[in-house]
Amino acid sequence: MKKSKIFWGYMALALVIYAVVQVLINNGIVTFYYQNMLITMCINIMLAVSLHIILGITGQFSIGHAGFMAVGAYVSAICTMQLELPFVTGILLGAIVAALAGLLVGIPTLRLKGDYLAIATLGFAEIIRIIFLNIEYVGGAAGMQITHQTNWTYAFFGVVVTILIISNFTNSRHGRACISIREDEIAADAMGINTTYYKVVAFAIGSFFAGVAGAIYAHNFYIIQPTTFGFLKSFDILIFVVLGGLGSLSGSVLAAILLTIVTTYLQGFPETRMIIYSLVLILVMLYRPSGLLGTKEVTDLFKFGKRGGSKA
Amino acid sequence: MSETLLKVDSLGITFGGLKAVQKVDMYMNQGELIGLIGPNGAGKTTTFNMLTGVYTPTEGKITFNGKSIGGLDPYKVTRGGISRTFQNIRLFKELSVLDNVKVANHGLAKHNLVSSIFRLPSHFKGESKMEEESLAFLKIFGLDVYKNELAKNLPYGMQRRLEIARALAAGPKLLLLDEPAAGMNPQETHDLMELIAFIRKEFNLTILLIEHDMHLVMGICERIYVLDHGQLIAEGSPAEIRSNPKVIEAYLGEEVTE
Numbered sequence: 001m002k003k004s005k006i007f008w009g010y011m012a013l014a015l016v017i018y019a020v021v022q023v024l025i026n027n028g029i030v031t032f033y034y035q036n037m038l039i040t041m042c043i044n045i046m047l048a049v050s051l052h053i054i055l056g057i058t059g060q061f062s063i064g065h066a067g068f069m070a071v072g073a074y075v076s077a078i079c080t081m082q083l084e085l086p087f088v089t090g091i092l093l094g095a096i097v098a099a100l101a102g103l104l105v106g107i108p109t110l111r112l113k114g115d116y117l118a119i120a121t122l123g124f125a126e127i128i129r130i131i132f133l134n135i136e137y138v139g140g141a142a143g144m145q146i147t148h149q150t151n152w153t154y155a156f157f158g159v160v161v162t163i164l165i166i167s168n169f170t171n172s173r174h175g176r177a178c179i180s181i182r183e184d185e186i187a188a189d190a191m192g193i194n195t196t197y198y199k200v201v202a203f204a205i206g207s208f209f210a211g212v213a214g215a216i217y218a219h220n221f222y223i224i225q226p227t228t229f230g231f232l233k234s235f236d237i238l239i240f241v242v243l244g245g246l247g248s249l250s251g252s253v254l255a256a257i258l259l260t261i262v263t264t265y266l267q268g269f270p271e272t273r274m275i276i277y278s279l280v281l282i283l284v285m286l287y288r289p290s291g292l293l294g295t296k297e298v299t300d301l302f303k304f305g306k307r308g309g310s311k312a
Numbered sequence: 313m314s315e316t317l318l319k320v321d322s323l324g325i326t327f328g329g330l331k332a333v334q335k336v337d338m339y340m341n342q343g344e345l346i347g348l349i350g351p352n353g354a355g356k357t358t359t360f361n362m363l364t365g366v367y368t369p370t371e372g373k374i375t376f377n378g379k380s381i382g383g384l385d386p387y388k389v390t391r392g393g394i395s396r397t398f399q400n401i402r403l404f405k406e407l408s409v410l411d412n413v414k415v416a417n418h419g420l421a422k423h424n425l426v427s428s429i430f431r432l433p434s435h436f437k438g439e440s441k442m443e444e445e446s447l448a449f450l451k452i453f454g455l456d457v458y459k460n461e462l463a464k465n466l467p468y469g470m471q472r473r474l475e476i477a478r479a480l481a482a483g484p485k486l487l488l489l490d491e492p493a494a495g496m497n498p499q500e501t502h503d504l505m506e507l508i509a510f511i512r513k514e515f516n517l518t519i520l521l522i523e524h525d526m527h528l529v530m531g532i533c534e535r536i537y538v539l540d541h542g543q544l545i546a547e548g549s550p551a552e553i554r555s556n557p558k559v560i561e562a563y564l565g566e567e568v569t570e
Contacts, residue, residue: 165429172428172435173418173442176407180415183404190364190398192390192419192482201425247406295406 018156025152035152036220041260042155043217046162048240048252050209053166055238056247057175058202059182060110061118065210065237067105067125070229071098072211073218074138077146080219082137087149091158091215098211099204101128106203110196125234133226143225150220158216162209167249169205178202182247243284245291250298255291317342317518318363318486323372323382324542325362332358333542336372340486345512345519347533349526349553351562354539356522357399360488363520364396365389377485391419393485397475397492399522405464409455409474412463413446416481420445446481452511453477469500473507480511486518487511493525501525505532530554538562 021038024030030038051065076094079085085093109120138144169175177198180188189195218224240259244251262280266273284292317340324334333355340346348356361367363374365386374382381389395416404412423438450456453473458466466474472492479487492508493501505528512519523529529536530550538546538553540562546553553559 168429168431169425172439173414173421173423174425174428176411176415177418179407179411180404183406184402186366186386187398187402187404188415189386190366190390190396190402191416191478192387192395193415194385194387 014156014160018153021156022152037260037264038152039150039155039216039220040264041257042159043213043220044237044240044256044260045159045253046209046213046216047237048244048256049159049162049166049249050206050213051237051241052244052249052252053169053178053202054206055241056245056249056252057170057182058178058199060199060203061114062121062203062206063118063231063234063238064105064121064123064125065206066229066231066233067121067128068098068102068207068210069214069217069233069237070125070128070132070226071101071207072214073224073229074132074144074214075211076215077144077218077224078138080149081144081146087154087219090219091154091212094215094218095208095211098214099208102204102207103200106200106207110199110203122231122234125229125231129226129229132229139225141226143223145223146218146221148219148222150216155216155220158212162212163249163253166205166209170249174198174201179247239281243281243291245288245293245295247295248291248293248297251291251293251296254293254298315342316340317377318520319373319375320363321373321375323359323362323369323374325358325367325370331542333362333539334371336539336544338537338544340518340520343512343516343518345508345532345534346521347529347536347550348520348522348539349524349529349536350539354562355542356539357490358542359539360396360490360520360522363389363488364394387419390482390484393483394488395479395482395484395486396488397472397479397490399490399494401471401475403463403471403474403478405462407463408460409463409466410443410446410450410459412474412478413449413481414442416478417442417446417483420483449477449481452514453507469496472496472504476507476511480515484517486520489519489521489523491522491524493523493528501528504528508532 021030025035047065047069051062054060054062072094075097076090079090079093080087105121105124109117112120132138133141177188177193180191180193181195181198185195240256241252243259244253244255262277266276320336320338323336325332336359348359350356358367362369365384365388368383372382373380376392376394381392404415407415421438421442423434427435447456447459450459453476455470455474455477458470463471463474476489476492493504496504508519509532511517521529521533533550535548536550536553537544538559545558545562546556548556
């Protein structure tokens with residue numbers, strides 16, 4: 001009973017945040033510039049949280065996340081621009097195709113471990129990029145023009161659904177199975193966990209929400225080009241998760257918010273932008289090597305003494 | 313009622329040119345407590361790994377509960393009713409003590425992925441059943457006071473106990489214990505002996521035990537197998553093993569004849 005109360009509390013909080021920002025947008029207090037920053041923030045949160053389930057929860061080192069984002073972006077763009085389907089249908093189809101791509105890549109590559117898996121997923125993301133680069137139907141290297149359909153409502157509820165489903169997954173026997181794979185794959189196997197199945201499931205769910213993020217991204221910037229989804233984008237997402245703390249959902253959300261703000265404000269200093277950005281990363285890693293929150297969640301910080309008073 | 317639960321026929325495995333284990337024949341009847349001993353490097357843990365599916369045997373047959381299980385995936389072997397502990401503790405360090413046990417309980421729960429993602433009633437029912445059962449296991453091992461503690465923060469002896477609790481939560485018919493008393497002091501070893509005897513009765517278990525502590529092995533095992541250089545050199549009751557010249561030779565070396 002207590003848990004459902006906390007849940008409705010969070011939902012109410014989310015609705016309040018949504019309503020306040022929406023009112024501010026309607027009144028013109030939040031300008032188009034800041035509205036755009038908020039939407040980018042939402043997209044980054046979705047990307048971070050969707051990689052969190054693969055890397056932070058299941059411990060599979062995937063650095064091809066931009067590939068799944070690209071699939072979501074292009075498929076949704078084809079749906080809305082070429083087939084003239086509604087935007088919501090486009091988001092869903094984009095996400096489903098991205099999840100299928102995740103299954104397709106996951107089943108053969110998840111037998112690999114650590115560095116090998118990283119290289120394989122990196123290779124996959126590049127293949128996706130090259131494919132889109134060479135298809136004239138989606139504009140090739142010149143990119144694909146898309147009408148602006150994303151707004152605060154789509155972006156915000158995209159984030160809410162992503163976080164809700166991924167945290168529901170994590171706090172169940174299925175999520176625990178994934179964490180046990182991260183902690184010790186041999187022991188997990190010996191305890192009756194079908195490790196391949198859960199790795200693939202986590203990979204597919206992660207790809208699904210990367211697809212959602214890609215679809216919302218595609219309809220925000222008027223144009224998508226294959227170069228946007230290069231490996232640097234994959235690394236950006238990876239940085240959100242690592243900086244937030246591997247295994248912490250709220251950590252990756254927090255890191256995505258912070259880094260989006262940092263990048264947005266640094267756009268005024270194009271010459272020194274990457275230097276300052278890198279410095280921020282180096283400093284955080286020096287002083288918080290396990291990420292901003294480690295494996296803890298924001299909510300844990302308010303539960304003093306509940307963990308038996310021991311220091312992790 | 314002494315039907316054969318586990319039967320091993322001329323089991324063997326080679327790693328490259330090394331014959332780690334060869335021609336091992338064993339049987340275990342329902343409800344027996346059997347010891348597997350031998351000097352270091354004799355192939356005891358390798359045998360365990362073959363029984364639990366970690367290694368695929370290169371020769372021989374393993375029959376458990378009437379079914380052939382040689383070379384099956386480890387998680388299938390566990391679901392089939394064999395679970396184990398590890399010689400070098402392999403707990404899920406960053407999970408709480410309770411969650412460690414819940415992970416092993418996973419195979420017995422029914423609620424599926426969709427019900428968990430959308431928080432359907434079957435999810436809540438399934439999760440609270442898991443919680444209840446896992447807490448019951450912790451209570452037996454005196455670990456319920458530590459349930460929210462991270463596994464890595466437990467004292468060593470408690471970690472060993474948690475390993476056994478976790479293995480039990482997978483619902484085995486046959487429990488394989490790989491050096492459960494390693495590193496324990498005599499008092500802890502004594503408590504562990506009583507605990508093993510208790511769970512065996514309570515859960516109607518068959519137990520195979522690897523152990524170097526001869527006091528423990530001789531004290532509770534009904535039959536003992538002795539491995540040396542990958543081969544079985546003796547089998548019998550503790551008294552027989554104690555006076556077997558081959559066993560003495562394997563442990564202490566040959567007698568010098570003048």
